[in-house]
Amino acid sequence: MMATLTSREDDYSKWYNELVIKADLAENSGVKGCMVIKPYGFAIWEKMQKQLDQMFKDTGHENAYFPLFIPKSYLSKEADHVEGFAKECAVVTHYRLKNAPDGSGVIVDPDAKLEEELIVRPTSETIIWNTYKNWVKSHRDLPILINQWANVVRWEMRTRLFLRTSEFLWQEGHTAHATKEEAVEEAKKMQGVYADFVENFMGVPVIKGTKSPAERFAGAEDTYTIEAMMQDGKALQAGTSHFLGQNFAKAFDVKYQSKEGKQELVWATSWGVSTRLIGALIMTHSDDHGLVLPPNIAPIQIVIVPIHRTEEQLEEISNLANDLKKQLNQLGISVKFDDRTEYKPGWKFNEYELKGVPVRIAIGPKDLENKQVEIARRDTLEKHSHPIEGLVDHLKNLLNQIQENLYLKARNHRDSLITKVDSYEEFKTALKEKGGFISAHWDGSMEVEEKIKAETKATIRCIPLNAPEEEGICIYSGNPSKKRVLFAIAY
Amino acid sequence: MMATLTSREDDYSKWYNELVIKADLAENSGVKGCMVIKPYGFAIWEKMQKQLDQMFKDTGHENAYFPLFIPKSYLSKEADHVEGFAKECAVVTHYRLKNAPDGSGVIVDPDAKLEEELIVRPTSETIIWNTYKNWVKSHRDLPILINQWANVVRWEMRTRLFLRTSEFLWQEGHTAHATKEEAVEEAKKMQGVYADFVENFMGVPVIKGTKSPAERFAGAEDTYTIEAMMQDGKALQAGTSHFLGQNFAKAFDVKYQSKEGKQELVWATSWGVSTRLIGALIMTHSDDHGLVLPPNIAPIQIVIVPIHRTEEQLEEISNLANDLKKQLNQLGISVKFDDRTEYKPGWKFNEYELKGVPVRIAIGPKDLENKQVEIARRDTLEKHSHPIEGLVDHLKNLLNQIQENLYLKARNHRDSLITKVDSYEEFKTALKEKGGFISAHWDGSMEVEEKIKAETKATIRCIPLNAPEEEGICIYSGNPSKKRVLFAIAY
Known part of the structure; x- marks a missing residue:
């Protein structure tokens, strides 16, 4: 069994460092x-x-x-x-080294x-x-x-x-x-x-x-x-x-x-x-199981793992997998068929989960019998079976779905992390309790920007292009302001 | 008219330097x-x-x-x-600069x-x-x-x-x-x-x-x-x-x-x-007119230059050129249609010759009338006309021909520059009069290699993989040798 990752909740920074290595x-x-x-x-x-x-x-x-x-x-x-x-x-x-005299x-x-x-x-x-x-x-x-x-x-x-x-x-x-x-x-x-x-x-x-x-x-x-x-x-x-x-x-x-x-x-x-x-x-x-890659950027978009007890089973699965791989490749989809025998299926499942491969397909003897495969999505960790008939189209659509789902999930999370505040007290509370983007009025002075940074570590990330004109008062100086800007603590 | 290149015969080194710049x-x-x-x-x-x-x-x-x-x-x-x-x-x-005190x-x-x-x-x-x-x-x-x-x-x-x-x-x-x-x-x-x-x-x-x-x-x-x-x-x-x-x-x-x-x-x-x-x-x-690029490595494989007096002519030529370009692009052939009006056709001909574009197509009003185009090969500088019918196939084949011709030409030239010698006198003469690869027996000693280099600037470029075993005598030392090696003066 593979060593597990530190969870994001326990230590986000440690989780990140471990994940990059593992x-x-x-x-x-x-x-x-x-x-x-x-x-x-x-x-x-x-x-x-x-x-x-x-x-x-x-x-x-x-x-x-x-x-x-x-x-x-x-x-x-x-x-x-x-x-x-x-x-x-x-x-x-300098442009040269030489041997030390000693x-x-x-x-x-x-x-x-x-x-x-x-x-x-x-x-x-x-x-x-x-x-x-x-x-x-x-x-x-x-x-x-x-x-x-x-x-x-x-x-x-x-x-x-x-x-x-x-x-x-x-x-x-x-x-x-x-x-x-x-x-x-x-x-x-x-x-x-x-x-x-x-x-x-x-x-x-x-x-x-x-x-x-x-x-x-x-x-x-x-x-x-x-x-x-x-x-x-x-x-x-x-x-x-x-x-x-x-x-x-x-x-x-x-x-x-x-x-x-x-x-x-x-x-x-x-x-x-x-x-x-x-x-x-x-x-x-990414999540506590490992990397999660959007299909558009994943080096391997689909991995196929055979589950077999006998040589004959492996051969039959290989025929199916290689045929599937060929069809998917023709659509520009990158597929890996991992038929290494020195690793067990469970080990491979963990490995590709850790590496964020968007779709994992498992094929066992039962699947062959039922003319189907088992499909696991990396984004939701959900599994489902699909008949071999129509499988290529299904997978193509699934990759698109995963791409869209990851974006929407991230956007919802991001949106939940935008807080509008109208006073410096609210600003500090929101920053401390929730982090994220804090949308606040700022008087445009570098002095205020520097003071807020010194006191809270938050910087102005940007003056959003689509921010509406809005009469307001700078949360720090009380001076008039016409637009909210986004503050945050940043990497 | 563009400044011409120094010729290779006059000064090969100067020709090279000028060509890279121009x-x-x-x-x-x-x-x-x-x-x-x-x-x-x-x-x-x-x-x-x-x-x-x-x-x-x-x-x-x-x-x-x-x-x-x-x-x-x-x-x-x-x-x-x-x-x-x-x-x-x-x-x-060091890892930092600072303002000078003064x-x-x-x-x-x-x-x-x-x-x-x-x-x-x-x-x-x-x-x-x-x-x-x-x-x-x-x-x-x-x-x-x-x-x-x-x-x-x-x-x-x-x-x-x-x-x-x-x-x-x-x-x-x-x-x-x-x-x-x-x-x-x-x-x-x-x-x-x-x-x-x-x-x-x-x-x-x-x-x-x-x-x-x-x-x-x-x-x-x-x-x-x-x-x-x-x-x-x-x-x-x-x-x-x-x-x-x-x-x-x-x-x-x-x-x-x-x-x-x-x-x-x-x-x-x-x-x-x-x-x-x-x-x-x-x-x-490359030659005295400029760069010559093999089609497989040329960023632009075919350039189309319109020759026109009126706007109407240009429009008609453009329709033909863009259609041709589209068909060639579908075969993976890169085409540039140069319809800039601030430069004359003659200027463009020189420019693409200098830049080594393998095939140049010129289309004028006469060509339109005769349903044909004029084709110039960069490798041979020859021109010929070809009907618009079957043009795409003709161009595809022509690019392959040019690729092959350039290789064969270079190989013939290279072969003509391999000289077999059996004495150090012959070696020096061949090197001086002709240069190229000198195929000679060498006794395998670093001493001889260094002496020949010091005296003639020629180095052993390689011991060819396909050289036959052959009893011989080192041209410098007279010691026995079993294989010829290739000497040359090198870049």
């Missing part, structure tokens, strides 16, 4: 703060990449690749940017010191805008719509697998436009692409909004965000898209000649999602 | 030795990745991801390995020095085997068949776009096996996968062989290689697969319990190809 998703490496993404975890990332990449291409973007290293002086060119990223970066200072191993060769230190990219705005400078001459060179899949490094002291690691994988879009309107439209469009992907593929409901000034990306004029709510009442920022104004164009002197022959500064956006999304995926759907 | 494949970045891979160049890499990734999965491999950083002490654990990689690596020594910008924070320096991975054997140590307990945990797509850094003083850059993209397979036989079989299998890919997708003929001890990977017992020949008579190593013996298992203490209950050291392989292959692709097929 479901074979990732583990800590020998390098502090850096993780190893194991094949099963990486297969989830590959499915996400494939879908997102197609969505980026469908919206006119191309992929390219820019250097891992950023000269220190580039980082410094945009004041807010360096302020935001200099404090947690990996710095390359034979004790290798040491850094002091003669191989770089003239200028290189920073391992924490994000690529500066190296990319230094490149765009040479690409943009005329209005005909715009827009530039480029995405990059890459690894980035932000030195973190306290790390957690997927959620916060010193190195992580992500994509970063970097676009250049002739007008402000076009750039703002692009930033909003990519927020929409992210929301579409996270909701419809990952089954994770999100709230679209903009960030308050204190929570904006370092160097952005506006940050569009999608915010998700985890089961424990803590929020998770699932993706951001930034309107960068002309900040990087100014810093790197990127101008174009307009149709009218004038030199104009270029407008910019950048946008990114990372392997952090896998953390959101886990924490949204 | 065809929009890549450019140098602001970071010494690191390149920017532009969208068109990256689209070629994506096609290569997609195909290779499928081939790896079809042979049972899974993808995973390991840290970018390697603690200095890990590198030192395998003696040959550290010898091979310590001299050209990027060393991270307000002049940011400086490295001396208080943020790492206890142990981190090396940006030049290759990942050490960090991976440090991980495998925890994954392998029993024979049931083997084999481990993992691949990683990643960036790596090897500090290079003299760099050339794609061919030699400080940072490059690659894939690295790392497998662990219970027996020597299995590991050797795996290393050979992946050499075969590489040869299949490079020959059948890139159209680049290769010779399969093993490396001489001096040319082996640092830490390998045997290196299986595929060697290609460029148009200028210089060889290019296109991919290597290493049998690593138990070297890394010893260095990281990776043992498994055998079926018989004994503790045994694990056997290893690693194998990789990189963005360097794009350099090989360019130098094998």
Whole structure:
């Protein structure tokens, strides 16, 4: 029997850490703060990449690749940017090791010191805008719509697998436009692409909004965000898209000649999602039995487990399973037939439950006799039998149902965790008793935002795009406010 | 009219550099030795990745991801390995910048020095085997068949776009096996996968062989290689697969319990190809007009250029072109219809010739009248007309023909550049007058290999797998030899 997981109720954080390890998703490496993404975890990332990449291409973007290293002086060119990223970066200072004179191993060769230190990219705005400078001459060179899949490094002291690691994988879009309107439209469009992907593929409901000034990306004029709510009442920022104004164009002197022959500064956006999304995926759907994966993102969508006593039975089940697998594959459904004999069916059931495979099919001699199979849904843990006739259609529909059910379940849970409050007392009580999103009036000042954060750890997650205009009073300062914003304690 | 390329005859090296820039494949970045891979160049890499990734999965491999950083002490654990990689690596020594006290910008924070320096991975054997140590307990945990797509850094003083850059993209397979036989079989299998890919997708003929001890990977017992020949008579190593013996298992203490209950050291392989292959692709097929891409690897396989005087003509051509595009897309053929009006047809012809699009279709009013189109092949530069009826089949076959023709042309050229010699005088003459592969007897000693390299710059590219046993005499030492090996000057 497999060791069971700590329950979410007992210790949500411990449950998460155990689950990531036991479901074979990732583990800590020998390098502090850096993780190893194991094949099963990486297969989830590959499915996400494939879908997102197609969505980026469908919206006119191309992929390219820019250097891992950023000269220190580039980082410094945009004041807010360096302020935001200099404090947690990996710095390359030398380019060679040599044998220690005492034979004790290798040491850094002091003669191989770089003239200028290189920073391992924490994000690529500066190296990319230094490149765009040479690409943009005329209005005909715009827009530039480029995405990059890459690894980035932000030195973190306290790390957690997927959620916060010193190195992580992500994509970063970097676009250049002739007008402000076009750039703002692009930033909003990519927020929409992210929301579409996270909701419809990952089954994770999100709230679209903009960030308050204190929570904006370092160097952005506006940050569009999608915010998700985890089961424990803590929020998770699932993706951001930034309107960068002309900040990087100014810093790197990127101008174009307009149709009218004038030199104009270029407008910019950048946008990114990372392997952090896998953390959101886990924490949204999974339960005390293990991982729960929405079919659209599951590396294995259906697993078939044979239950047999004799070789003949196994052969008959194999014929049926392989035929079923073939038919399902033709519909683009991924199926694993686990006919390993060194593991018992019960062990396999636990294993695939732990790994979140959406549908499990068991076939035993009785099933063969009755021309049916037994089907178990991972989302509800319910079982039912279905005749072999019409099985493929049934399974196809079932996967769609599971996808929808997981999304609705998560959305209901999220909605139950939004509390409207009208005073700071109510705010603190709701935050303490329930967590979740607290919808409250705020006067728009950074001072109030900082005080609330210091006193409660809650931050403004976003100013929701669809929030109605509403006359109100800031819960902290009593100053007038026209819109509610969402506060939460966040990952 | 577009600026023309330097011809290959005038200056092959200059031709290459110009072509990479003018065809929009890549450019140098602001970071010494690191390149920017532009969208068109990256689209070629994506096609290569997609195909290779499928081939790896079809042979049972899974993808995973390991840290970018390697603690200095890990590198030192395998003696040959550290010898091979310590001299050209990027060393991270600090994890924070801070504002300079004099307000002049940011400086490295001396208080943020790492206890142990981190090396940006030049290759990942050490960090991976440090991980495998925890994954392998029993024979049931083997084999481990993992691949990683990643960036790596090897500090290079003299760099050339794609061919030699400080940072490059690659894939690295790392497998662990219970027996020597299995590991050797795996290393050979992946050499075969590489040869299949490079020959059948890139159209680049290769010779399969093993490396001489001096040319082996640092830490390998045997290196299986595929060697290609460029148009200028210089060889290019296109991919290597290493049998690593138990070297890394010893260095990281990776043992498994055998079926018989004994503790045994694990056997290893690693194998990789990189963005360097794009350099090989360019130098094998391209000509003085620009890039020539084999259809299997071309981001755009067919381009359609309208030739019109009136709006009505353009509309009629567009209808035909879009219909054609749709039919070809259904066959998986990528088509671009370039109906931009700001560029003239002649300009477009040059542009797509420069960018190596395999097939160009021109449609003018006369063609419409005659119900035909004009087709130009990039490989032969020949033009012909074809009726619209049966055009899709014709184009499909034409792409296959071009793919085959490019391979055969390259193979003929390569074969014409293999010279058998039986004395050191002949060797030097052939090398000087013709370059290419020189097939010669060698006594197997590292001393001779080094002397020939020092005197002629030629190295042993490989000991061909299919070379017949043949009694002979080493061209340098006069000692007996049983097999010819291939020498060449290499990229």
